[in-house]
Amino acid sequence: MPPPPLHVLSEAEKNELLLAQHDMIERMAARISELEELVGKPRKTSKNSHVPPSKDDFGKGGGKGRKAKPGKRPSREGRHRPLAETPDKTERVLAAACGHCGGDVSGQTQHCRHRYDHIDLPPIRPVVTRVELLGGRCRGCGHRYRAPAPAGMEPGTPFGPGIRALLAYLHHSHHVSFERLSRIASELLGLSISQGAIANAFRRMGAGMATATRAITDKLLTARVIASDETTTRTNGIIHWQWVFLSKEAVLHRIARRRARSVAEEVLGGHQPDVWISDRYAGQQELGKEHQVCLAHVLRDVQYAIDCGDRAFAPKVRDHLRWAIRIGKRRSGLKDTTLAAYCAKADTVLTRLMRMPIAHPAGKILLKQIKAWRGKFFVFLSNRDVPATNNISEREIRPSVVFRKVTNGFRSDWGAQIHAGYRSVTGTARLQGKSALQAVRELVEGRFAVA
Secondary structure (H helix, E strand, O other), rough: OOOHHHHOHHHHHHHHHHHHHHHHHHHHHHHHHHHHHHHHOOOOOOOOOOHHHOOOHHHHHOOOOOOOOOOOOOOOOOOOOOOOOOOOOOOOOOOOEOOOOOOOOEEEEEEEEOOOOOOOOOOOOOOOOOOOOOEEEEEEEOOEEEOOOOOOOOOOOOOOOOHHHHHHHHHHHHHHHHOOOOOOHHHHHOOOOHHHHHHHHOOOOOOHHHHHHHHHHHHHHHOOOOEEEEEOOOOOOEEEEEEEEEEOOOEEEEEEEOHHHHHHHHHHOOOOOOEEEEEOOOHHHOOOOOOOOOOOHHHHHHHHHHOOEEEEEHHHHHHHHHHHHHHHHHHHHHHHHHHHHHHHHHHHHHHHHEEEEEEEOHHHHHHHHHHHHHHOOHHHHOOOOOOOHHHHHHHHHHHHHHHHHHHOOOOOOHHHHHHHHHHHHHHHHHHHHOOOOHHHHHHOOOOOOOO
């Protein structure tokens, strides 16, 4: 903006202008100092913070992977597809002529000289069953009667459990949109199914999903160790939160409007497990008698302190936490007394590291974080059922993150709840050794049960 003409300003107006300019200079100087500090800090990536890998700046070195080792790669043993143990059909072909001289060999004794499998798919066609319910007029009472519908073929949707289970599997496990599901049904199965019919088929699963979810919740609340994590999702364009709670026998997904602690408390219903596993989010704290924080998250914060320039304190903490995680990976081969000794050593060494003189600002910030959480670092060394990280929760919730990125979320509240129920059913079934397609087929048929 052009400066005001000074010759027309009074002394009071000039003084007021000088004071305003002084305030502006002070604000700009503070902002410049803040920006200069930011320029000196390392960029946060998925390696040194909670930033997801998708946010890494691959074009500027933020997501560069490891460089390939120079030199010739070592050879590896060849692999081949093994023969099927129970082929559906065996085709034995006898040679009619010698491949060298052309002589007739059809009458000679021949042995198998080569064996291989040829695998193909038959034409995929749906099985259409016409159901005719016969009846008439009762001679005793005069009322009309009709035969009951066969089990699994009741009037309503013409599509059976196999088709409905396949559509749900492709949509929720492989993120296929309704429009593409309709095309797949037409081009692959020869079925004409509209997008509305697909939505109605999913909505009909709601009652079965609710029943299965209640059974899964009851199973979850019997666990001594529960892990949990949460991530964002979208419903009707509004940010919601998808929570996951899992134990050795059950997996429960819950989509809620809030990220608040009340969501976890509602799921637990007053139950307090022996150990709760999560990251350091405040809403996940004090939900179990003991709490194991995810050491993978802690290590990323330690790495950020190293990237900021702390070469004394942070590297020692990193090495110590990695040592503790290695001990945890071989707990199955350690005696209880040995594991208890390692647990005591882990705590003693961490105490000694915290007493080091720390000069770097990043190291001081890291020390403050460790003081706040140190009592939740090594629970896994005193309880063999507890992992050192929350990787199990992150692996369980990752497919829903991919679903959100591909589909951009849900267009209805019931669609979000169906997805949460589907992920709960298939996740629990996986712990029982079942595939997702098998689990959702059992759900549609009303046979799903939590072991």
